[in-house]
Amino acid sequence: MRKEEDLRELFQNITDTKQRNKVILQAIEQGYSQHMIAKVLGISQQAVYGVVKRSRR
Template structure:
């Protein structure tokens, strides 16, 4: 939560988390402004109406060493619904592909075979948002994956 609430600071939009009007900062501290999607958030489950404690947590600087550990740990966790598919087969799917159009068709094919966007991105050295965009565009074009 702290990392997310501090993104506007990192982007130089504001100098204090409370100054950014489009975050959940104020909604977490004011039940009258809280949308239903935040009612069961982890921070409210843990701290309830202890608004000063929540505010202190959100205002505390981001610990970059802790953030690195969290990123490392999350990279080791696999999505439970993801099929356990052979990594070598995934990489072979992209062998000898030089054109972007063909690569994108094969990305869609891999995704439809059950590979996660994260695994496809990792195999190709792309970001997951890039793979997501490709899948979305290819599906929008009615592209038919190769067989």
């Protein structure tokens, strides 16, 4: 699945949570689903949702 491979590349060199969260938001803006982001990162969709929700405060 090409889109999933592209998403994996986005997260390839992430070293900390702050940087990961920033890239999560970029991926959301690019149209990736929370579900796919969670799958690629090996975290729950709720964790991705939390990042998005906190960014909108």
